[in-house]
Amino acid sequence: MNKEHNPFEPYSGCVVTQDGVFSEAEVGLANRNSGLLLETLALDITPTGAHYLLNHFDVPLIDEGAHSLSFNGSFNTPFNLTMAEIKALPKITMPVTLECAGNGRAGVSPRSYSMPWMYEAVGTSEWTGTPLAPLIGKAKPSADVVEISFHGADYGFDKGCGHFFGRSLTLAQMKELDVLLVYAMNDAPLLPQHGAPLRIVVPGWYGMASVKWLTEITALTNPYDGFQQVRTYQYRESDEDPGRPITTMRIKSLMVPPGVPDWTSRKRYVNTGPTELVGRAWSGAGTPIEKVEVEVSGVWHPANLENSEDRYAWKKWTFDWDATPGAHVLRCRATDAEGNVQPLEPPWDVAGFANNAVQVVHVFVE
Amino acid sequence: MNKEHNPFEPYSGCVVTQDGVFSEAEVGLANRNSGLLLETLALDITPTGAHYLLNHFDVPLIDEGAHSLSFNGSFNTPFNLTMAEIKALPKITMPVTLECAGNGRAGVSPRSYSMPWMYEAVGTSEWTGTPLAPLIGKAKPSADVVEISFHGADYGFDKGCGHFFGRSLTLAQMKELDVLLVYAMNDAPLLPQHGAPLRIVVPGWYGMASVKWLTEITALTNPYDGFQQVRTYQYRESDEDPGRPITTMRIKSLMVPPGVPDWTSRKRYVNTGPTELVGRAWSGAGTPIEKVEVEVSGVWHPANLENSEDRYAWKKWTFDWDATPGAHVLRCRATDAEGNVQPLEPPWDVAGFANNAVQVVHVFVE
Numbered sequence: 001m002n003k004e005h006n007p008f009e010p011y012s013g014c015v016v017t018q019d020g021v022f023s024e025a026e027v028g029l030a031n032r033n034s035g036l037l038l039e040t041l042a043l044d045i046t047p048t049g050a051h052y053l054l055n056h057f058d059v060p061l062i063d064e065g066a067h068s069l070s071f072n073g074s075f076n077t078p079f080n081l082t083m084a085e086i087k088a089l090p091k092i093t094m095p096v097t098l099e100c101a102g103n104g105r106a107g108v109s110p111r112s113y114s115m116p117w118m119y120e121a122v123g124t125s126e127w128t129g130t131p132l133a134p135l136i137g138k139a140k141p142s143a144d145v146v147e148i149s150f151h152g153a154d155y156g157f158d159k160g161c162g163h164f165f166g167r168s169l170t171l172a173q174m175k176e177l178d179v180l181l182v183y184a185m186n187d188a189p190l191l192p193q194h195g196a197p198l199r200i201v202v203p204g205w206y207g208m209a210s211v212k213w214l215t216e217i218t219a220l221t222n223p224y225d226g227f228q229q230v231r232t233y234q235y236r237e238s239d240e241d242p243g244r245p246i247t248t249m250r251i252k253s254l255m256v257p258p259g260v261p262d263w264t265s266r267k268r269y270v271n272t273g274p275t276e277l278v279g280r281a282w283s284g285a286g287t288p289i290e291k292v293e294v295e296v297s298g299v300w301h302p303a304n305l306e307n308s309e310d311r312y313a314w315k316k317w318t319f320d321w322d323a324t325p326g327a328h329v330l331r332c333r334a335t336d337a338e339g340n341v342q343p344l345e346p347p348w349d350v351a352g353f354a355n356n357a358v359q360v361v362h363v364f365v366e
Numbered sequence: 367m368n369k370e371h372n373p374f375e376p377y378s379g380c381v382v383t384q385d386g387v388f389s390e391a392e393v394g395l396a397n398r399n400s401g402l403l404l405e406t407l408a409l410d411i412t413p414t415g416a417h418y419l420l421n422h423f424d425v426p427l428i429d430e431g432a433h434s435l436s437f438n439g440s441f442n443t444p445f446n447l448t449m450a451e452i453k454a455l456p457k458i459t460m461p462v463t464l465e466c467a468g469n470g471r472a473g474v475s476p477r478s479y480s481m482p483w484m485y486e487a488v489g490t491s492e493w494t495g496t497p498l499a500p501l502i503g504k505a506k507p508s509a510d511v512v513e514i515s516f517h518g519a520d521y522g523f524d525k526g527c528g529h530f531f532g533r534s535l536t537l538a539q540m541k542e543l544d545v546l547l548v549y550a551m552n553d554a555p556l557l558p559q560h561g562a563p564l565r566i567v568v569p570g571w572y573g574m575a576s577v578k579w580l581t582e583i584t585a586l587t588n589p590y591d592g593f594q595q596v597r598t599y600q601y602r603e604s605d606e607d608p609g610r611p612i613t614t615m616r617i618k619s620l621m622v623p624p625g626v627p628d629w630t631s632r633k634r635y636v637n638t639g640p641t642e643l644v645g646r647a648w649s650g651a652g653t654p655i656e657k658v659e660v661e662v663s664g665v666w667h668p669a670n671l672e673n674s675e676d677r678y679a680w681k682k683w684t685f686d687w688d689a690t691p692g693a694h695v696l697r698c699r700a701t702d703a704e705g706n707v708q709p710l711e712p713p714w715d716v717a718g719f720a721n722n723a724v725q726v727v728h729v730f731v732e
Binding site: 020021022023024025026027028029030031032033034035037038039040042043047048049050051053055056057058059061106113114116117118120155156157158162188191192193194257260261262263264265266269 | 386387388389390391392393394395396397398399400401403404405406408409413414415416417419421422423424425427472479480482483484486521522523524528554557558559560623626627628629630631632635
């Protein structure tokens with residue numbers, strides 16, 4: 001199949017959007033991909049199946065028994081591993097918060113034509129697998145290697161370009177990051193839609209780095225130029241901007257919308273009186289979350305932030321609100337130890353990436 | 367809280383929609399609820415987390431140890447059961463296909479303002495629990511009982527009316543149907559978003575009947591008038607039509623879209639030559655699926671239909687297609703033993719319920 005031929009209209013990119021109005025293709029993506037149910041932010045670990053899911057192409061249905069992972073390219077001692085061999089390696093489990101780089105896209109104006117996430121493309125799971133670094137060491141990258149690339153079994157077209165999903169990390173990034181080769185999630189085998197039988201999880205980074213349905217790990221002597229590395233997942237001021245790579249998750253916080261919802265609008269009804277607001281805050285940079293604040297109708301208040309030993313998982317926060325009758329707008333905002341703070345308005349990006357603006361929740365108290 | 371007061375605009379109902387254009391609230395519902403990944407139609411059982419999910423209100427996070435089910439109302443011997451008591455009862459597991467009554471709503475013109483499903487609100491799971499009929503028998507409905515109602519712990523507002531989700535079945539329906547009191551799904555504990563710790567599954571009926579987060583089963587001497595029984599889930603020709611209750615799933619079939627997708631449009635690229643088309647067909651009426659046909663660019667062909675002993679689960683079908691270069695439109699259509707057949711165009715309903723029109727898949731072969 002000709003990889004650059006696209007007989008269809010250019011659905012990807014360059015499509016005019018209108019704020020607050022969405023196309024059938026965007027809704028199709030929203031029906032297919034799935035977001036966190038915000039009320040499950042009350043839990044440390046997102047229930048299986050409620051973790052956000054963003055898959056570019058179709059889910060490959062892979063026979064685990066026949067699957068193997070190839071370490072190839074410029075390794076001095078390349079090898080293959082079966083799933084049984086990978087599962088026999090030293091095993092660790094860690095809670096990791098993953099967020100889609102496109103989370104919040106629907107809030108960036110003008111909107112980019114893609115999956116129209118609002119707040120819900122995030123989740124925290126217990127991921128089980130084996131650390132990747134020792135395996136890279138065993139394969140011995142040759143002296144001129146600059147990057148390691150990761151390739152999935154998922155194939156499709158974007159902007160007329162056919163490709164397997166692939167991403168890379170530099171050798172320096174590989175040393176800094178605790179990349180895990182993962183085959184289980186929440187103490188159960190990885191689900192097909194989350195990358196079964198094998199994926200990586202790159203803690204601290206937006207989700208695009210955590211390649212699913214992993215087939216190959218390749219040592220490269222030149223920077224990786226795969227579609228998902230250079231043509232998407234770049235911060236761009238305009239369509240002409242060559243871009244700067246998207247890496248770690250920006251500081252962010254979310255709350256469980258309090259009270260009960262209206263079915264279609266999801267606006268909230270809260271009873272008058274004490275209400276505990278609960279939420280989570282996270283950052284990919286490794287800098288500790290220092291504070292979370294909650295705004296009630298224009299006044300910011302400090303929230304209680306729970307301690308946690310889990311470096312890569314979101315932190316719980318709570319705030320005791322004495323709800324008074326009337327309409328209120330609630331917002332929450334996290335700040336880290338280096339002074340990074342969530343913006344009140346969405347940061348600009350032409351593709352609507354990494355919108356970490358504060359969440360806005362409309363409630364009516366009576 | 368005043369149950370009939372709605373300080374918000376009337377987001378539910380009476381909102382003007384435009385074909386092919388969707389509001390932010392509709393996209394919010396699509397982000398929150400989640401659809402089947404159509405490629406998993408290749409599997410008998412939908413992977414956990416890939417089964418469709420439609421929840422009207424927030425997911426209640428319930429402590430199983432503290433949960434009990436009350437049989438109350440006009441039973442002669444009312445009682446409560448703890449989860450441990452329910453799990454000690456005779457246990458069966460059965461595969462059941464569930465479809466949302468709103469599946470296909472986005473294809474009905476003019477569109478009703480609600481969750482904008484296209485094809486993906488369906489799934490098949492292995493449900494484990496205990497048959498409900500013996501428990502109803504044990505509770506002994508009094509002589510004047512006409513219906514049994516089922517109440518969930520999920521509370522919210524719709525059209526300004528606050529209510530717990532609830533549904534009912536007549537005594538005659540209870541006798542005909544194999545209603546199961548369910549606490550496990552795909553050999554694992556029920557997930558919070560699928561009704562943990564306890565729900566019912568009503569095989570053959572659209573999903574609204576399978577009440578989640580079950581707290582009460584009530585014997586009624588008058589027909590149940592809960593919001594979800596009388597104000598929604600009714601077939602209506604117009605807003606003034608009092609409606610006819612929605613019950614069993616209409617005959618329907620779907621196919622795995624062949625080839626590989628374009629990321630945003632989901633249109634398909636297929637290689638020239640033999641391609642096996644695979645799909646599923648189901649009906650809630652209990653009448654066997656007699657045939658499935660596949661249309662390729664205007665010509666209908668018979669598909670192969672697999673035998674199955676599972677009364678309530680979808681049937682697999684396959685069709686060997688010799689794909690020829692160019693653009694094609696594929697459709698599939700099921701017929702049952704009584705001659706019920708899927709329509710080529712969406713059946714009219716004011717709320718877009720039960721659209722069982724044939725699936726349309728655009729492919730480009732080269």
